[in-house]
Structure formats: C-alpha cells, structure tokens
Amino acid sequence: MIVDLDGLAGVGALLARALDLPEDAAEADVLAARLAAPPSGRVVVRVGASDGTAVAFASISDADPRLGHVELLAVLPEARRRGVGAALLRAAEERLADLGATRVRLGGNPPCYAWPGVDVRYTPAVCLARRAGYEVTDTAWNMTADLTRLAPANESGTDEPRQDGKRLDEKRLGEARLDEARLEGQGVKVLPAGPDTASWVRSIWGDGWAWEVEESLGRDGAGCYVAVRDGEILGFAAYGANRPSWFGPMGTAPAAEGLGVGRVLLRRCLADQYSLGLRSAQIGWAGPIGFYSKAVGARVERVFWMYTKDL
Numbered sequence: 001m002i003v004d005l006d007g008l009a010g011v012g013a014l015l016a017r018a019l020d021l022p023e024d025a026a027e028a029d030v031l032a033a034r035l036a037a038p039p040s041g042r043v044v045v046r047v048g049a050s051d052g053t054a055v056a057f058a059s060i061s062d063a064d065p066r067l068g069h070v071e072l073l074a075v076l077p078e079a080r081r082r083g084v085g086a087a088l089l090r091a092a093e094e095r096l097a098d099l100g101a102t103r104v105r106l107g108g109n110p111p112c113y114a115w116p117g118v119d120v121r122y123t124p125a126v127c128l129a130r131r132a133g134y135e136v137t138d139t140a141w142n143m144t145a146d147l148t149r150l151a152p153a154n155e156s157g158t159d160e161p162r163q164d165g166k167r168l169d170e171k172r173l174g175e176a177r178l179d180e181a182r183l184e185g186q187g188v189k190v191l192p193a194g195p196d197t198a199s200w201v202r203s204i205w206g207d208g209w210a211w212e213v214e215e216s217l218g219r220d221g222a223g224c225y226v227a228v229r230d231g232e233i234l235g236f237a238a239y240g241a242n243r244p245s246w247f248g249p250m251g252t253a254p255a256a257e258g259l260g261v262g263r264v265l266l267r268r269c270l271a272d273q274y275s276l277g278l279r280s281a282q283i284g285w286a287g288p289i290g291f292y293s294k295a296v297g298a299r300v301e302r303v304f305w306m307y308t309k310d311l
C-alpha cells in the first residue's frame with residue numbers, strides 16, 4: 001500500500017540499499033536530508049510503501065507551478081518487479097496534479113536536487129519511465145574532475161614520488177600558477193565569499209544560484225569564493241550546496257569574461273574539496289564541457305535523460 005510519509009526515519013538506510021550506483025548509495029543520507037530542506041516557495045511530497053520497502057520524493061515550486069518533479073524513486077532490490085515502483089510513480093503524479101501540475105519531469109528541481117534527470121545507467125528506471133509514458137525531452141551531464149592530479153604532489157608539497165602512483169597534471173598546474181600570477185598583477189584578489197555574495201549572484205543569475213551560494217556558506221563540506229577588484233565582485237564559484245562531492249554553480253560577470261577568473265575560482269574550490277578528503281569531484285549539471293575539460297581535465301561521466309510527461 002502507498003502512504004504519505006511524514007519524517008525521514010529510515011529513508012537514508014533505504015536509499016543506501018536501493019540506489020544501485022555506489023556513488024549515490026554512499027551519499028544516501030545527505031541526499032535524503034538535502035531534499036527534505038529545500039528553498040522556500042516549494043512543496044515537497046514524500047510517498048512510500050507502507051512496509052518500508054520503497055520511497056519517492058516529488059516537488060513543485062512557485063517559480064513554475066505547473067511543472068512537477070519526481071526527484072527520486074527507489075524500491076529495495078527484494079521488492080522490485082511487483083508493481084511498487086509504478087504505483088509510487090502514479091501516487092507522486094497524483095499528488096503533484098492535486099498541487100496544480102499539468103506536466104511532470106523525472107528529475108531534479110533546481111537549485112536543490114539529487115540529479116538533473118535519470119542517470120542512463122539506472123536501466124530499470126529508464127524502463128519504468130518509458131512504460132509510464134515519459135519521453136526524453138532533454139539531456140544533462142556531470143563532469144568528473146580527478147582531484148589527485150591537480151593536488152600538491154604530497155602532503156608536504158615536495159616533489160617526492162606520490163604513494164598512489166598517479167602522475168600530476170604538470171601542464172595544468174603550471175597554467176594555474178600563471179593564471180593566479182596574472183590576476184594578481186591586474187589587482188584581482190580571490191577571497192572567501194562574504195555576506196554580500198548571494199545578492200550579487202541574484203542580481204545577475206537569479207534566485208536559484210543565489211540559494212546555492214547561501215547554502216555553501218558556513219556549512220560543513222561546502223564553500224564559495226569570489227574574485228574581487230577594487231571592491232567589485234567579478235565572479236564566484238561554489239561547491240557543496242547540494243552535497244560535498246559536487247562542484248557548482250560558478251559564474252563570471254559578463255564584463256570580466258576572458259580574464260581567467262573562472263579557471264582560478266574553479267581550481268580554488270576543487271583544492272578545498274581535495275583538502276576535505278575527496279579524491280574526485282562532480283561538476284554537477286555541467287554547462288560548457290570545453291571550459292571544464294581545458295581548465296582541469298574534467299571528463300563527461302554521468303549522463304542524465306530528462307523525462308517529461310503531460311498529466
């Protein structure tokens with residue numbers, strides 16, 4: 001039987017077993033907590049199987065009150081192929097329709113989300129989506145940055161051989177040093193973000209990214225930097241707002257494009273993530289592939305189909 005869920009009791013543990021991709025299972029608790037604490041102006045619906053074998057999160061936001069999102073759907077392996085997933089999806093769709101949705105997307109409701117869409121490797125979910133009448137209307141991707149290739153050679157910063165046997169990306173490290181020196185020569189400083197950063201981000205890119213910046217300040221496993229010249233912010237980059245391993249968003253003011261501010265801010269965040277113990281970072285819902293590939297050797301790794309259906 002499908003029921004509405006009040007709290008989060010047991011949800012993290014369920015997700016840890018029900019999410020087939022190890023990188024998602026490892027972040028199950030963070031995901032559950034993140035989706036349960038979204039920005040204002042959003043209604044979150046949680047439904048589950050009454051025997052505790054399945055859960056779904058869905059949401060709808062004031063920003064687009066006709067578009068509902070089924071953000072996460074998970075059934076324990078031993079309870080699969082008995083119609084539970086399909087029943088949960090129907091229940092989530094009904095709740096969203098009651099809230100005014102005329103269209104539903106299987107995927108994240110930015111700026112607070114688990115994934116942009118369905119990772120193409122979740123094959124049963126892909127089958128379920130097609131069976132339920134959804135169509136792929138867009139594609140999104142994450143890029144992976146190997147932090148070990150960008151980090152100092154070892155903890156003491158000397159050139160002794162690294163224990164993990166990996167080779168540093170000397171070319172990009174050299175470029176990074178040049179970029180930093182060039183910006184310094186132009187009077188640009190890179191600083192931790194301050195209380196004025198979110199409102200500056202809002203003025204250029206809107207509420208979504210501003211929320212992510214707010215969420216990246218003063219949180220464990222998160223951070224944000226700005227590039228500043230003569231007291232004026234030129235660009236920002238943040239990480240950890242949705243979860244510690246994810247980088248983003250970042251933006252450079254149109255007038256400052258081409259200075260190299262973005263590259264320097266990106267590397268500063270990735271260096272933080274490395275010092276927090278991460279060995280790779282996800283550039284979440286990434287935009288310009290060429291920029292991230294050139295700047296830090298990131299590669300496209302996770303690909304998400306964004307399924308949509310009219311109700």
Ligand SMILES: CC(C)(COP(=O)(O)OP(=O)(O)OC[C@H]1O[C@@H](n2cnc3c(N)ncnc32)[C@H](O)[C@@H]1OP(=O)(O)O)[C@@H](O)C(=O)NCCC(=O)NCCS
Nearest residue numbers: 073074075080081082083084085086122124125127128131
């Ligand atoms: C995707 C998932 C929720 C499906 O749950 P489920 O309870 O097994 O799904 P159902 O039994 O209701 O299946 C409904 C339909 O989906 C399709 N389907 C589901 N699993 C399938 C599989 N392994 N292979 C082929 N088709 C499948 C079928 O069309 C099925 O209908 P049918 O059996 O009448 O043909 C479950 O596999 C799961 O939790 N996977 C891991 C988490 C995940 O991928 N979540 C999505 C990302 S948020």
